Amino acid sequence: DQQVKQNSPSLSVQEGRISILNCDYTNSMFDYFLWYKKYPAEGPTFLISISSIKDKNEDGRFTVFLNKSAKHLSLHIVPSQPGDSAVYFCAASESFGNEKLTFGTGTRLTIIP
Amino acid sequence: EPEVTQTPSHQVTQMGQEVILRCVPISNHLYFYWYRQILGQKVEFLVSFYNNEISEKSEIFDDQFSVERPDGSNFTLKIRSTKLEDSAMYFCAWGTGSSYNSPLHFGNGTRLTVT
Numbered sequence: 001d002q003q004v005k006q007n008s009p010s011l012s013v014q015e016g017r018i019s020i021l022n023c024d025y026t027n028s029m030f031d032y033f034l035w036y037k038k039y040p041a042e043g044p045t046f047l048i049s050i051s052s053i054k055d056k057n058e059d060g061r062f063t064v065f066l067n068k069s070a071k072h073l074s075l076h077i078v079p080s081q082p083g084d085s086a087v088y089f090c091a092a093s094e095s096f097g098n099e100k101l102t103f104g105t106g107t108r109l110t111i112i113p
Numbered sequence: 114e115p116e117v118t119q120t121p122s123h124q125v126t127q128m129g130q131e132v133i134l135r136c137v138p139i140s141n142h143l144y145f146y147w148y149r150q151i152l153g154q155k156v157e158f159l160v161s162f163y164n165n166e167i168s169e170k171s172e173i174f175d176d177q178f179s180v181e182r183p184d185g186s187n188f189t190l191k192i193r194s195t196k197l198e199d200s201a202m203y204f205c206a207w208g209t210g211s212s213y214n215s216p217l218h219f220g221n222g223t224r225l226t227v228t
Contacts, residue, residue, distance in 0.1 A: 004155075032212055034212060034217075036219075041221065041222075042222070043204050043220050043221050043222050044204070046217070049216060051213065089155070099144060099206075099208040099217050100158050100161060100169055101156075103155045103157070104155060105154065106155065
């Protein structure tokens with residue numbers, strides 16, 4: 001039962017260009033969404049989040065967009081840097097920030113110098 | 114540097130053996146979690162722990178699993194009789210009770226290999 005889906009297992013982007021990572025969800029009860037970044041041999045690191053009352057949240061090079069009607073969110077990284085190469089997980093929770101997170105399967109982003 | 118330290122970083126055990134994974138928070142956290150990631154799969158919620166009690170657990174967290182905070186500091190996950198399918202990365206996490214206030218922070222994980 002994949003309530004959170006990341007359909008692209010991998011993505012390669014040229015350094016300096018925009019990286020767009022996508023995430024779809026099926027559970028209408030989700031009201032808070034997060035993006036985590038993970039390097040090998042490390043735990044997930046929080047990047048950015050968005051609540052269901054917003055459609056956009058921006059933090060430096062990172063912007064998350066939420067389309068509730070389509071049950072879709074995306075993470076934009078611009079400009080992409082080599083240090084951004086990692087696995088990116090989309091996560092969602094019910095009850096506005098409940099820390100029981102449902103994760104997607106991740107997208108491996110590779111930034112090409 | 115993560116705010117929780119997990120030990121060991123890698124544990125190899127034989128099927129049927131008991132393992133204890135440990136998590137040591139640096140500051141005085143109240144909400145603790147265990148998540149796991151089977152190789153190539155998504156990170157999955159196992160259990161949440163607050164005020165020395167389990168507050169929520171997933172279907173994965175069956176009778177073979179237990180958690181405790183025996184000395185008020187270490188937070189442990191015990192698997193009584195390991196199975197091959199328990200092989201995974203196990204992540205301890207701490208939070209404030211609401212991701213809205215502060216996002217969940219994860220440790221670097223323990224890689225458990227069951228042979």
